Amino acid sequence: MKQRDAAIVGIHEYQSRDVEGKVSALQIKAESAARALEDAGLSWSDVDAIYDAGDGGGMNGLTIAEYFGLKPTVIDTTNVGGSSYEFHAAHAKRDIASGKANAALLTYGSTAHSNARAIGVGGAGGAGRHPADNMDVFSGMTLVANYAMVAHRHMHDYGTTSEQLAEISIATRCHAMRNPDAVRAMEDLEFLDIRETTIDDVTNSRMIADPLHLLECCMISDGGGAVVIASPEVAKNCRKTPVWVLGSGEATKYPQAGGDITASAGAYSGAQAFGEAGITPAEIDIAMIYDSFSITVMVLLEDLGFCKKGEGGAWVEGGRLRFDRPSDGPALNTDGGGLSSNHPGMRGIFLLIEAARQLRGESCSQVPDAKLAVAHGNGGMLGSRHAAGTIIMGRD
Amino acid sequence: MNEPTRPLPRANELDTQEFWAATKNKELRYQQCDGCNTVVFYPRRHCTGCTSGNLTWKLSKGFGTVYTFSVVRQSYHPFFRGKVPYAVAWIELEEGPRILSNVIDVDDPLVDVQISMKVELVWEEHEEINIPLFKPVD
Numbered sequence: 001m002k003q004r005d006a007a008i009v010g011i012h013e014y015q016s017r018d019v020e021g022k023v024s025a026l027q028i029k030a031e032s033a034a035r036a037l038e039d040a041g042l043s044w045s046d047v048d049a050i051y052d053a054g055d056g057g058g059m060n061g062l063t064i065a066e067y068f069g070l071k072p073t074v075i076d077t078t079n080v081g082g083s084s085y086e087f088h089a090a091h092a093k094r095d096i097a098s099g100k101a102n103a104a105l106l107t108y109g110s111t112a113h114s115n116a117r118a119i120g121v122g123g124a125g126g127a128g129r130h131p132a133d134n135m136d137v138f139s140g141m142t143l144v145a146n147y148a149m150v151a152h153r154h155m156h157d158y159g160t161t162s163e164q165l166a167e168i169s170i171a172t173r174c175h176a177m178r179n180p181d182a183v184r185a186m187e188d189l190e191f192l193d194i195r196e197t198t199i200d201d202v203t204n205s206r207m208i209a210d211p212l213h214l215l216e217c218c219m220i221s222d223g224g225g226a227v228v229i230a231s232p233e234v235a236k237n238c239r240k241t242p243v244w245v246l247g248s249g250e251a252t253k254y255p256q257a258g259g260d261i262t263a264s265a266g267a268y269s270g271a272q273a274f275g276e277a278g279i280t281p282a283e284i285d286i287a288m289i290y291d292s293f294s295i296t297v298m299v300l301l302e303d304l305g306f307c308k309k310g311e312g313g314a315w316v317e318g319g320r321l322r323f324d325r326p327s328d329g330p331a332l333n334t335d336g337g338g339l340s341s342n343h344p345g346m347r348g349i350f351l352l353i354e355a356a357r358q359l360r361g362e363s364c365s366q367v368p369d370a371k372l373a374v375a376h377g378n379g380g381m382l383g384s385r386h387a388a389g390t391i392i393m394g395r396d
Numbered sequence: 397m398n399e400p401t402r403p404l405p406r407a408n409e410l411d412t413q414e415f416w417a418a419t420k421n422k423e424l425r426y427q428q429c430d431g432c433n434t435v436v437f438y439p440r441r442h443c444t445g446c447t448s449g450n451l452t453w454k455l456s457k458g459f460g461t462v463y464t465f466s467v468v469r470q471s472y473h474p475f476f477r478g479k480v481p482y483a484v485a486w487i488e489l490e491e492g493p494r495i496l497s498n499v500i501d502v503d504d505p506l507v508d509v510q511i512s513m514k515v516e517l518v519w520e521e522h523e524e525i526n527i528p529l530f531k532p533v534d
Contacts, residue, residue: 121470131411135438137403138527139496140468140476141484148466149486156464156511209484210467210506257435257492261464383464383486384496 005097006104007235007242008089008393010040010228011353013335014109017185017221017342021114026056026067028109028224033068036226041239042103047228049074049101051088053108053346064107074101080252081379082290085227085348086389089375090248092229102231106352109224110344113189121208132385144217144293145209146383151295152211154262158310162211164317165294166202168332169215169339171321172291173197176336179364185341189219202294216294218338218347225349227356243356246372247277247392254385262310265388266303266376273390274305279372281305286358286373287321287330288351291337296382304376304390306330323365330374334358334365348377352391359395371395400474407524414453415439419526422519424458426493427451437493458517460489460530467505483509487530501531508532 012035014028029052037043047070054060054077061075074095078087085106092104121142154160176182177196186194197215205214235242249272251265274280281304289300298312306329307315319325321332333339335354338347355373357363373393380386407416415438418425427436430452434445443449465485471477483505488494499515502508515530 121472129409131409131440132438134405134409134412135415136496137405139484139498140402140471140473140479140482141466141496142468142471144470145466145468145484149464149484152466152511153464207469209469212466255486255494255496257437257488257494259494261486 004232004244006093006229006231007244008227008352008356009230009235009238009240009242010036010042011356012036012039012226013181013342013350013353014224015181017223018113018188019111019222021111023111025109025111025224029064029107029226030068032109032224032226033105033107036228039240040228040230041237042228044069046103046234047105048072049092049095049104051076051092051104051106053077053079053084055079074104080387080389082292082346082348083377083379083387083389084346085352086248086375086377086391087250087387089227089229089245089352089391090250090389093245093248096229096231102234104229106227106229106349107224108226108346108349110346111222112220112345113222142209143381144212146381147293147295148209148212150261150299150383154295154298155211157262158313160298160313162203162213163199164313165216165298166199167316167319167321168291168294168297169202170197170199171319172333172337172339174322175334175365176340179336179341182336182341185219185221189221212293212295218292218343219340221342221344223342223344225353227349227352241360241395243359244394245391246279246394247273247275249273249276249390251388252386253388261383262299264299264303264378264382265386266300266378266390269388269390270304270376273374273392277392277394279392284330284372284374285326285367285370286334286355287332288355288373288375289332290347290351290376290378291333291339292343292347292378296378297332299382300376300378304374323367326367331365331367334363334367346379348379348389351375351377355393359393400478402475402520402527403473404522404525404527411441412439416525419519419528422526424456424517424528425453426456426491428454435492437495454491456489456491456493459533460487460515462499462509462511462513462515463488463494464511465499465509467509481505485509485530487515495528498529499531500529
């Protein structure tokens with residue numbers, strides 16, 4: 001491990017996944033920020049850099065600074081969907097290393113559930129302003145169908161099965177059942193029959209868009225969170241053990257003639273991040289990988305280098321991704337993931353938060369002596385245009 | 397009450413308006429750079445392969461293969477909810493571009509649509525423009 005530029009020193013995941021329309025996204029952001037600062041032993045006045053996906057509308061960087069009551073010298077409103085928070089962590093590390101910031105605050109809040117947004121199956125609602133949208137709008141491709149097309153091609157090219165994809169769903173559900181906040185989330189969102197699941201449960205659940213079943217699709221919740229990233233000097237005096245940001249990578253991918261839909265931008269962002277951190281995937285204890293759908297994790301395990309392209313199906317078999325199988329490789333999404341704990345639309349911040357919990361020894365599904373974690377966000381749509389942000393984290 | 401209709405593109409969107417205008421004549425067009433031969437799709441005003449490019453509109457013959465697809469079983473969209481199950485597919489045209497569309501004219505999309513199957517263009521007619529869909533090659 002080479003880099004000691006910046007550390008995660010404060011984290012908070014907003015507890016409720018169903019605010020019943022009584023709390024705004026901005027309020028979720030502010031409360032999460034305050035709790036994360038308390039977790040670090042810092043206050044608003046310590047923050048000199050803010051990172052927010054700008055989902056609050058025009059001039060969001062300015063208005064959210066005012067809302068928090070801050071006068072930051074760094075404002076970053078990069079929005080690349082669910083991977084925004086990995087991009088923010090990468091930028092915060094860079095801004096701190098360059099001396100432009102000492103304490104960076106990353107925030108996220110959403111009321112997607114309360115707003116009754118049918119994110120996955122809403123389907124082309126109308127022609128957008130972007131020319132790409134204007135070409136796709138007539139097809140009726142739902143978000144689920146976009147990812148399902150990746151799964152179909154993965155099955156076609158590599159013989160991957162629904163049973164293998166289901167391994168991802170059941171490992172995350174296993175972890176969710178150990179996390180009281182995840183169980184409450186599933187109750188509040190009126191999941192049926194909340195319990196650990198089997199491969200048959202997943203493959204017998206209703207098909208949403210072939211070949212993806214209901215239990216391979218993430219929930220739509222309310223929620224949010226905050227992360228504080230600080231310089232080594234600030235981290236030294238913080239309340240909790242620092243979790244170092246050791247490496248980062250950012251990449252994008254678009255549909256292209258002759259392109260391979262089963263390979264994501266994660267292959268590029270992952271290689272950058274592991275290279276910068278000076279470690280290999282085999283050393284990783286915790287894999288926080290954006291589980292919008294089962295196939296997202298399958299593709300990303302391959303692209304991040306845990307196994308070769310096309311071999312993910314066999315690799316995940318037999319419960320390998322569970323937290324109590326540490327000798328087999330990393331534990332996956334130990335908070336319960338987007339599939340079974342928290343997905344308000346852009347889940348990337350929770351990947352950083354749970355990875356930090358594991359490296360502090362605070363997870364509900366704690367991997368003993370976890371030292372190294374990867375957080376990988378996928379933003380946009382895996383089967384067409386998407387962004388990939390990879391963050392490697394480690395403790396002393 | 398009017399039947400819900402397929403969501404249509406904006407005919408006056410500045411990058412794609414020539415593509416959609418050509419569909420009035422049932423022509424499926426794509427762009428290629430005179431300078432570096434890069435195929436540009438979706439349509440744009442600039443070449444993505446070089447900075448000097450002049451793009452020329454080319455005519456696709458309308459034949460291709462299903463690169464991948466999904467059969468949508470659930471949609472909340474007023475039009476598509478009544479169409480389930482229907483096949484959404486990335487079609488790889490023989491000329492190179494990959495276009496998102498539907499595979500139609502099959503008895504059962506769950507059985508009759510396959511990756512790598514040959515398909516051909518079929519136009520769904522609308523007032524201002526026509527919509528490029530695909531059906532299995534006979």
